[in-house]
Amino acid sequence: MIEVEQVGKRYGTFEAVRDVSFSVGGHEIVGLLGPNGAGKTTIMKILTCYHFPSAGSVRIEGHDVYEDPLAIKRSIGYLPENAPVYGDLTVLEYLDFIAEARYPAAGRAAAETRKLRRERMDWAIEVCGLGPMANRGISRLSKGYRQRTGLAQAILHDPAILILDEPTSGLDPNQIIEIRRLITRLGREKTVILSTHILQEVEAVCDRVLILNEGSIVAEGTTEEIGREMKGxxxxxxxxxxxxxxxxxxxxxxxxxxxxxxxxxxxxxxxxxxxxxxxxxxxxxxxxxxxxxxxxxxxxxxxxxERVSLEDIFTRLTTVEGRPHE
Missing domain, CATH: 3.30.70.3190 (Alpha-Beta Plaits)
Known part of the structure; x- marks a missing residue:
């Protein structure tokens, strides 16, 4: 599904990611953890073909990021930390705009394409629980419903892979629980990469975790596997x-x-x-x-x-003698 091999990324003289390798299978929810500046966002931008790696190779659904980025973009749904929504549109108008971009109608098949758009919109609205808000202006929505709207645009084209960057950032506890349930539901059918600073979120929804620090992967596996490796x-x-x-x-x-x-x-x-x-x-x-x-x-x-907590693991792997890595 996703194969990343010895990937590096430089911005001028700054090396944001160095020699990163991992793979993600189908129907798997993987947490991407790390302190600020660890390289999480850079990796997600590479996976979504927003940036290309400076070194290494990335293949997604059998496609190479250099050779066929459009095919990769078709197979991925991406939700940035700040949902890309337009406040002057209603939820329905916004999703119709996204559907038109994903499914342009032309020629003799235009009627069938418009029907497909509507089916995909109805599905995304139902899955994300946006029915009561469908005709409400996005600027009037709560942060939780704006996140749901952003997630609806990410899944509208039914992608095989979802990449979610801080999907519950700024939400209240009830909204967080609802979004986690939705991610768990989607993870039964799709591959999900979830970047978050909330360690409890990873423990609640992720099958395994990748921990990054200073641009490199310092641990990979389930919490139990990493804990055993650390303790020996x-x-x-x-x-x-x-x-x-x-x-x-x-x-x-x-x-x-x-x-x-x-x-x-x-x-x-x-x-x-x-x-x-x-x-x-x-x-x-x-x-x-x-x-x-x-x-x-x-x-x-x-x-x-005795179970080692993810908080203990994270702290030990991303600090030196109790102090954050520089």
Whole structure:
């Protein structure tokens, strides 16, 4: 669907993107994360053929950005951070203008083309929930409905790929939830690249994430995959209760795959203890830990995989000793 190989982009002497490679498959929602100036917008402009790369190659739907940019533009719907809408038009008039640009009518097939335009407009209005606002002037719409209108123009021609730049910027919490639901719905049928500063948004809707810093990709994968790679080990939280003392470091630490046992809280009155177990990558000896607890008369109250948050990952990958990269 999208293949980016060793792409670089220079503006004069400034290198905005350097040696970036990634691929995105069909029906996948990928989050593009990074601090300001990381290169996110430059990459989106290259993918939409607004700019051409200074180095490397980009193929989208089998088309090369240098050789066939028009075919790529036909297969992509793009929503910039500031939706490209005209305030002096109604929603319907604006979408009719976009439909005419996408589906010019000429010759003997003009009537069929006009029918297709109307069908596409009706579909986009329904999908984006714009029905009640169809005849309202865009200048009178709330920010949420203007974003919906911008999204409607991006999907009007039913593209295989959507590229969305900060689609929920400036929206209230209810509007954010609605736009996220819409993106999730569209992601079932299309490939979506979503650039955002809202980390919870990525966790809520994205299948995986690309994290950029200073023009390069510093991490790629799901939150769990990146977290494991950063830590180099799995971590579990184990909570036990027993009528006797609970020795942890010895017997439990001897179980294959357990690399470290750290007791971090205990309640002597109830013989209850919480511990963090570090496991070697690729191991999951939950059954052995359960057998150990039963054999020693301990009750397992909690055994949960410790999850690294996307916020922790982002901070560690885009700062140096707690300070932003320069």
């Amino acid at each position: 080990e799995e971590a579990f939280v184990l909570e036990l209760k027993s009528g006797a003392a609970i020795p942890l470091e010895g017997d439990l630490g001897a179980i294959e795959g357990v690399t470290r046992v750290t007791r971090f809280d205990s309640d002597p009155s109830t013989r209850r203890v919480e511990a963090r177990l570090s496991m070697a990558p690729g191991t999951d000896n939950g059954e052995a830990i359960f057998d150990w607890a039963v054999a020693n008369g301990h009750k397992i109250l909690v055994m949960a995989r």
